[in-house]
Amino acid sequence: MYADYENSIVNLASSILKYFGAKSEHNTLEYVDELLKDEYKNVVVILLDGLGIDALQHHLAENSFFRKHLIKEYSSVFPSTTTSATTSLESGLTPLEHGWLGWSLYFSELDKVVNAFINTEKDTDTQAADYHVASKYIPYKSIYQKIKDAGMANAFSVSKFGSNKIESFNELTNEITRLCATSEKKYIYGYWENPDLLMHETGCYSSEVTEIINKLQNKLEVMCEKLSDTLVIVTADHGHCNLKNYILTDYPKLFKMLKHPISIETRAIAFHIKDxxxxxxxxxxxxxxxxxxxxxxxKEVIENNICGNGKMHPKFEEFIGDYLAIAISDKGIVYSKDSNQFISNHAGMTEQEMKIPIIAIGMK
Known part of the structure; x- marks a missing residue:
C-alpha cells in the first residue's frame, strides 16, 4: 500500500494549520475541516505511537470508546515510521520535503550513519558529534511556530521532549487538561510512546499490548469528560507487523558491495553501493x-513520489542511497548481529503499517 498524500497525516497537519490561519503546503482533509467548523477554542491531537487500524481492530471491542469515535481510516507517510510521520505532523511537510526519513540516516558531512532523534552512531551508544547532527543539517519550521506566527492562537507540544515536558501518561492528560482550561485559543499536540514501545518487545498482538491500549483509551475517555470547547483527535504515526529479520553479514556477496552501513529502517533500507x-x-x-x-x-523513488510531493530536501537523495528496499512481506534486514532485532516493527508498505485512524471527540 503506497502512502496517499491526499489523505495522510501530512494533510491532517494542513487542516490544523488552515484552522489557525497559518499557511499550509498541502491539501487539507475535508472531513477534519468539517469538524473544525464548530470553532473550538482548543484543538488537541494526541498521537499514540504504533496504534494503527489493525491494532485498533484487534485489541479493542467494537463498542469501545476509540472505535465508536473512529471517523476515518487514513494513511501514514512513507517510510511508515515515527521519525518521518511525527516530523510530518509537526511540520506540515512530506518526508521528501523535511528529510527526516527514518531512525538512522547517512550524513556525508561526518561520513557516519547517525540515529537522527537520539544523535548516536548506528548500532552504538556513542554520540555522533558534540552537536545535534540532524537538527543542524535537516532543520525545519515547526507547526507550533507557524501557528504562533499567524497570530491567532498559541501552540504547545506535550511529551517527554516537547515544550511542555511530562514523564507519564497521567502527567500528559493532566497537562492537556490544564492547558485546555486557559482562555486563549490554542493547538496542543500530545505524543506518547506506547503501544509502539511494547509492540517492539512483545509482538503486535500480545496480551500485554491489549492491556496497555485499553488503559490508554480509558484514561483518554476520562480526560475528555473533563473538557469543554475542545476537539480531541486521537491518531497514530504508523501501524505494526510481526517480523523476522535477515542479517546482512550473512550475505557476503551483498555486504562487500556496500560503501557504508545500511540506513533508514529495517523495513525501508537504504543501500549506498560501490560504483x-x-x-x-x-x-x-x-x-x-x-x-x-x-x-x-x-530515480524510481523520486519519479514515483514514494516519499511525497513538494520541494525535495537537498539531503534527500543522499539519504535514500542508490537503492531503497521496501518491505512488502513479514521480513526486515538488519546490518549485523549487533543490530537491534525487534519482534514487531514498521516502516514498510503493508496495510498493517500504513493504515492509521482518525478518532474524533468534540466537546462544546
Whole structure:
C-alpha cells in the first residue's frame, strides 16, 4: 500500500494549520475541516505511537470508546515510521520535503550513519558529534511556530521532549487538561510512546499490548469528560507487523558491495553501493530475497513520489542511497548481529503499517 498524500497525516497537519490561519503546503482533509467548523477554542491531537487500524481492530471491542469515535481510516507517510510521520505532523511537510526519513540516516558531512532523534552512531551508544547532527543539517519550521506566527492562537507540544515536558501518561492528560482550561485559543499536540514501545518487545498482538491500549483509551475517555470547547483527535504515526529479520553479514556477496552501513529502517533500507557494483547489486539482492522486498533505484523513488510531493530536501537523495528496499512481506534486514532485532516493527508498505485512524471527540 503506497502512502496517499491526499489523505495522510501530512494533510491532517494542513487542516490544523488552515484552522489557525497559518499557511499550509498541502491539501487539507475535508472531513477534519468539517469538524473544525464548530470553532473550538482548543484543538488537541494526541498521537499514540504504533496504534494503527489493525491494532485498533484487534485489541479493542467494537463498542469501545476509540472505535465508536473512529471517523476515518487514513494513511501514514512513507517510510511508515515515527521519525518521518511525527516530523510530518509537526511540520506540515512530506518526508521528501523535511528529510527526516527514518531512525538512522547517512550524513556525508561526518561520513557516519547517525540515529537522527537520539544523535548516536548506528548500532552504538556513542554520540555522533558534540552537536545535534540532524537538527543542524535537516532543520525545519515547526507547526507550533507557524501557528504562533499567524497570530491567532498559541501552540504547545506535550511529551517527554516537547515544550511542555511530562514523564507519564497521567502527567500528559493532566497537562492537556490544564492547558485546555486557559482562555486563549490554542493547538496542543500530545505524543506518547506506547503501544509502539511494547509492540517492539512483545509482538503486535500480545496480551500485554491489549492491556496497555485499553488503559490508554480509558484514561483518554476520562480526560475528555473533563473538557469543554475542545476537539480531541486521537491518531497514530504508523501501524505494526510481526517480523523476522535477515542479517546482512550473512550475505557476503551483498555486504562487500556496500560503501557504508545500511540506513533508514529495517523495513525501508537504504543501500549506498560501490560504483563497480551498481549494476550487480539489484541482481544479487533479488536472488537473495526474492519478492519479499520492493527494490527501487534512487530515480524510481523520486519519479514515483514514494516519499511525497513538494520541494525535495537537498539531503534527500543522499539519504535514500542508490537503492531503497521496501518491505512488502513479514521480513526486515538488519546490518549485523549487533543490530537491534525487534519482534514487531514498521516502516514498510503493508496495510498493517500504513493504515492509521482518525478518532474524533468534540466537546462544546
Amino acid at each position: 563497480e557494483f551498481l549494476n550487480d547489486f539489484p541482481i544479487e539482492f533479488k536472488s537473495s530475497f526474492k519478492n519479499e522486498f520492493l527494490l527501487l533505484s534512487k
